[in-house]
Amino acid sequence: MTSDDQLRSVFHAHAGDAPDATVVHAEILATLTRKRRQRHAAHAAGAALVIGGLVAVPIVANSRTNHTQRVGPALGSSTLPTATLPPSSPSTTTPLPQPNEARSDLDVVAFFDAGYTYDDAVELAKIWNVPDPYLTKQLAGQQLSDGKQLPIAPGHSIAVSPGAQSRTGQELTAFSAQGYGVADATQLAAMWHEDGDLTLVKMLAGQQLLDGIHIDVP
Amino acid sequence: MRRMAERIEDETEDALPTPVHEVVKHVDFDSFARAELPRLLSYAVVLTGDGHLAADVVQEAMVRAHQRWARVQETDRPDLYVKRMVTNEFLSWRRRWQVRKIVATADEALHHHAPNSADHAHRLVEQDDMWRRLAELPRRQRAALVLRYYEDLTDLEIAELMQISPSTVRSNISRALATLRLTADQEGTYR
Numbered sequence: 001m002t003s004d005d006q007l008r009s010v011f012h013a014h015a016g017d018a019p020d021a022t023v024v025h026a027e028i029l030a031t032l033t034r035k036r037r038q039r040h041a042a043h044a045a046g047a048a049l050v051i052g053g054l055v056a057v058p059i060v061a062n063s064r065t066n067h068t069q070r071v072g073p074a075l076g077s078s079t080l081p082t083a084t085l086p087p088s089s090p091s092t093t094t095p096l097p098q099p100n101e102a103r104s105d106l107d108v109v110a111f112f113d114a115g116y117t118y119d120d121a122v123e124l125a126k127i128w129n130v131p132d133p134y135l136t137k138q139l140a141g142q143q144l145s146d147g148k149q150l151p152i153a154p155g156h157s158i159a160v161s162p163g164a165q166s167r168t169g170q171e172l173t174a175f176s177a178q179g180y181g182v183a184d185a186t187q188l189a190a191m192w193h194e195d196g197d198l199t200l201v202k203m204l205a206g207q208q209l210l211d212g213i214h215i216d217v218p
Numbered sequence: 219m220r221r222m223a224e225r226i227e228d229e230t231e232d233a234l235p236t237p238v239h240e241v242v243k244h245v246d247f248d249s250f251a252r253a254e255l256p257r258l259l260s261y262a263v264v265l266t267g268d269g270h271l272a273a274d275v276v277q278e279a280m281v282r283a284h285q286r287w288a289r290v291q292e293t294d295r296p297d298l299y300v301k302r303m304v305t306n307e308f309l310s311w312r313r314r315w316q317v318r319k320i321v322a323t324a325d326e327a328l329h330h331h332a333p334n335s336a337d338h339a340h341r342l343v344e345q346d347d348m349w350r351r352l353a354e355l356p357r358r359q360r361a362a363l364v365l366r367y368y369e370d371l372t373d374l375e376i377a378e379l380m381q382i383s384p385s386t387v388r389s390n391i392s393r394a395l396a397t398l399r400l401t402a403d404q405e406g407t408y409r
Contacts, residue, residue, distance in 0.1 A: 003395065003398070003399070004367065006344065006345075006348060007348070007363060007367040008367045008368070009341075009345060010345045010348045010349055010352070011264045011364060011367055011368035012368065013345055014263060014264055014267075014349060015260040015261075015263060015264050015368070016260075017263050017269055018256070018259035018260040018262070018263040018269065018272060019259055019263070019269045019270070019272060019273040021255040021256040021259055023273075024255060024259060024273050024276060024277060025251055025252065025255055027273070027277055028251060028277050028280045028281060028284075029248075031277065031281050032281060032284055035281070182248065182249060182252075185248075186246060186249075189246065
């Protein structure tokens with residue numbers, strides 16, 4: 001055997017020792033999802049700090065009208081920014097404006113894009129006394145799209161309840177279990193302007209499926 | 219004879235070699251990852267000599283590729299773009315590299331798994347010896363050997379992928395082969 005042949009033989013023999021691509025793929029997707037959430041959380045925290053520093057004191061001092069007051073943001077707290085709250089009742093609020101049906105899907109996407117999760121929606125539904133998590137996501141997404149802040153920070157429910165993190169797996173499982181595949185995710189990604197991140201699209205779609213919402217793929 | 223690929227735009231505007239496999243343009247990162255990961259991981263395990271390190275290197279490169287996916291996707295050869303990223307990741311890898319050790323398979327284990335053929339068993343032992351000596355080469359020399367003898371690239375193609383001159387490629391390969399021969403002569407296994 002020549003030295004060149006020997007080298008080729010050795011390299012090709014050991015190429016078969018490569019780690020399982022499926023496992024590495026899953027690790028890559030998990031890393032990307034984690035980075036995205038960290039980015040959203042950092043962005044939201046930064047915005048809360050800036051807005052809180054500039055606005056909180058003047059608003060609280062000056063806005064006692066119609067038996068309501070504006071509550072300034074408090075980072076990492078369930079009293080974080082700022083629905084309209086009745087006085088002396090920080091844990092309940094009046095209902096939010098009615099959702100705009102025409103933009104509902106975009107509002108839901110905006111909700112998740114901001115780093116919020118299904119469990120955050122459940123938490124918000126309790127705060128706002130809205131019966132449907134999907135409607136809550138629409139309402140919250142409208143608030144975010146309008147530049148307003150929500151009463152809880154992104155990922156708040158995960159911080160409160162570690163078990164909520166497993167939700168991601170449930171969403172992905174729900175998506176594939178109902179017969180949707182990569183081609184469907186690609187179509188949805190185009191519709192939702194999430195090209196390049198099919199995992200997020202699958203998660204979003206999976207959340208809707210778990211909420212009992214039918215997804216139409218063209 | 220392999221021809222040079224069209225130039226691929228990246229930070230240095232260097233060209234990359236022509237592929238061995240059929241070129242398929244993937245519209246999204248996820249399908250690209252599914253299609254290319256097995257090939258990238260095989261390349262990486264030969265490059266690094268360690269399955270865990272290969273997974274780490276490929277994962278790092280793929281995450282960075284995702285972050286700049288719009289740009290990667292615009293290139294003529296996203297697969298080669300990412301392969302270059304894997305190579306660079308290996309060449310610049312420091313974290314955990316010092317503590318990882320390449321553990322060669324014991325002769326007894328090779329004999330145990332090999333068929334009842336003295337020649338086959340002997341060849342496996344030789345391969346194992348070679349694999350162990352490869353692990354001791356400087357990373358650039360090893361990368362040059364892998365690109366020539368596993369990827370079957372020309373010196374010019376290797377130079378473009380490693381972003382060094384063709385003469386440096388030849389120097390790296392020559393030194394690597396000399397080292398392998400020297401250590402083999404000392405052990406009496408390399409012919």
